[in-house]
Amino acid sequence: LRFDQNTDQKFFTDNLFTENEGYNVKWNHTYSSNLKQEISLYYTKYALNYAFKTDSITKTVEVRAKENSIRDLGGAVSLNYAFDKKNTISTGYQYSKKRFKHGFATSTPEYFLILDQDDRKLETHAGHFGYQYDDAKNWFFSTGVRLSHYAGLQKTFIEPRIVIQKHLTPNFEINATAEFRSQSDSNIRESVLSDLALENEIWKLADTINYPIATSSQYSMGASFKKRGWNFDADFYHKHISTIIIKAQPSN
Numbered sequence: 001l002r003f004d005q006n007t008d009q010k011f012f013t014d015n016l017f018t019e020n021e022g023y024n025v026k027w028n029h030t031y032s033s034n035l036k037q038e039i040s041l042y043y044t045k046y047a048l049n050y051a052f053k054t055d056s057i058t059k060t061v062e063v064r065a066k067e068n069s070i071r072d073l074g075g076a077v078s079l080n081y082a083f084d085k086k087n088t089i090s091t092g093y094q095y096s097k098k099r100f101k102h103g104f105a106t107s108t109p110e111y112f113l114i115l116d117q118d119d120r121k122l123e124t125h126a127g128h129f130g131y132q133y134d135d136a137k138n139w140f141f142s143t144g145v146r147l148s149h150y151a152g153l154q155k156t157f158i159e160p161r162i163v164i165q166k167h168l169t170p171n172f173e174i175n176a177t178a179e180f181r182s183q184s185d186s187n188i189r190e191s192v193l194s195d196l197a198l199e200n201e202i203w204k205l206a207d208t209i210n211y212p213i214a215t216s217s218q219y220s221m222g223a224s225f226k227k228r229g230w231n232f233d234a235d236f237y238h239k240h241i242s243t244i245i246i247k248a249q250p251s252n
Helices: none
Strands: 002-006 010-030 035-056 060-082 087-107 112-134 139-150 155-167 172-183 185-189 201-205 214-227 230-241
Antiparallel strands (some): 139 155, 185 201
16 A cells, blocks of 8 residues: 655655465364364464655655564364253363564664564463353353463463343343453554554553553343344443553653
């Protein structure tokens, strides 16, 4: 993606390149009518390169550049056991290894200045257990807990969740949910630091000093009415996020 703007004395050029690539493999196996297993592997890659170039009639005056890349490799294994048609339990393990890089630089014919850069890796191990009760057209209940350990940060979080759904009539149901989550990567606005007009966000991994693990808790209540092909939904929720980060220019 390229944009050009010219004046009588200067020429301005925006160059933006992005790339997304992903692969996923799954294997399902049924041991019996009650016990099933799923194994999955994945790899994703993301890259962004952006440059804002200022030229005069005779030479390049300044180039301001940003790079941001992500590599994410992981896998999961899960087991599901059905006691009967209504009661099911599940358990599993998930692993991921992420690498996030970013850099900001300004260059002129006289100097090359690195404004900010980072290259960070993080391994995450997570185990989960869940229970589900499903009585069609009456009650639906699902609860579980996830234990997430961020190895490089030595941080562990217990993440519970619950979903309850009740059919009051064949056409009308109510529901409620509650959950707690943690997240190691954040999308950060950085326009103050880099002063780049076309692209002003980066993806960054958490650390132990400036960018902590983000956590959130959410609670919701809702209702749904279905009849003769019509569907009406109403949901109300409250969400609290522990960390919102803006990458700002240091004061002089």
